[in-house]
Amino acid sequence: MRPFQYARPDSLDHATQLTAPEDTMAIAGGTNLIDLMKLQVETPQELIDINRLTMGEIADTDDGGLRIGALATNTATAAHDRVRSDYPLLARAILAGATQQLRNKATTGGNLCQRTRCYYFTNIDQPCNKRDPGSGCGAIKGIARLHAILGTSNHCIATYPGDxxxxxxxxxxQVLITREGEKERTVPVRDFHRLPGDTPEKDNVLEAGEIITGVTLPAPVEGKQIYRKVRERSSYAFALVSVAAVVAMTDGRISRANLAFGGIAHKPWHDPRLSELLVGETPSAAVFDKAADLLLEDAQGYGENDFKIPLTRRALAATLADATGVEL
Amino acid sequence: MMKLEFIVPITINNTAHPLPDDPRTSLLDFLRRDCGLTGTKKGCDHGQCGACTVIVNGQRINSCLSLAVMHDGDSVTTIEGLGTPDAPSPMQKAFLEHDGFQCGYCTPGQICSATAMLQEIANNMPSDASESLDGPIKPTPEEIRERMSGNLCRCGAYANIIAAISEVAEGDAA
Incomplete structure (x- = not known):
């Protein structure tokens, strides 16, 4: 690990000041960052330990939703009574990821900011445009089993790894973000992570000096919540493909279909056209197939990950079948 | 940049220790090198194998993925703090009785992890293997396997590890 200065801010304002200069990084649980520092993928000059700031609270919001503090651990979030009862999708997704040892340290903000597990990104002897812009992408035409099939660019085909x-x-x-002297800004989780384009080094919209303070969930809506994660082994593995679904039925027709996908893109993938297509339909294998056609119309495999295209189709159909009670 | 003055020490197995000067020191290296507590093992050093698992303020963590300087005021329990050869903890005893190891390298991490894990079940915390998020949770082999997935045993002593943990879990429930 490269040497660094360690500092601990005494307030959130102080933290935003300290993290403003380049080459500084905030550390929360550290389960991803410390690992990347050991690999010298991350080499901050200054490490700002924000763990003692009071941002771990999980509390009801005025509109019936829930605010999860940036420093709430993944364990605390998954075990929270209201998360279990009103947002079981979130509890299930968190519990499907990592191990208990990691979830006990990992935080809301840190989980959002975790970096890709692309083998080329984590090996400093390999080319990687995300780690070293302009050095090339080893994964394109290389080992690409974990990699993206949607929203890729000629510069990067990495996936966002989280659940x-x-x-x-x-x-x-919504992600709540603060910076020195400015009002908190709000970014939908759907827009927080970026597509790689020609700047894959930027995973998300967070600017220098900005700190995530929390995430708010809207008031719970009616519908069945399902997190379906397909992986190489049944515990402690990243998603090859995952489907997060909130699906409601009214009089035999789909009345809500909020879907997001993991393991297939540089960000949690949300395609608003799926909800438009599905709502109002009577669920059937044919309807699910039409949704998959739309979702995957621009999908592109890179050899080793070609299987993700049919796998995503099947994972979507299985999730929708489960949510609507249709036999496939 | 200020230099931090740590007024509050870290407590390890009920003994206070001053924190290290180099902020790069992982909690794992601090325990082994600076405190002489070599029961905690370094396997992968990347949070994948669980050999370094210790209990901090009641929660199990990978000590390799935490910096010692982040732990002033914290209370750490290592394998040495759970029991001694003359007075082993119930989990240590069960691992011995059930042969829950071959080479023994992963064992301190397994035992620390399992000890904290049974408390999580007692606290009704769900896992990916739990059918319902609302509990009650029973320490079935399926639950134990999922909850212990952060502790690898390259000798493959899993069957006996599960037998050892199950025995303690049944004792707790009785």
Missing amino acids: MAVAMAALDA
């Missing part, structure tokens, strides 16, 4: 944010995207949660 929590995929559930939050389906639930239409």
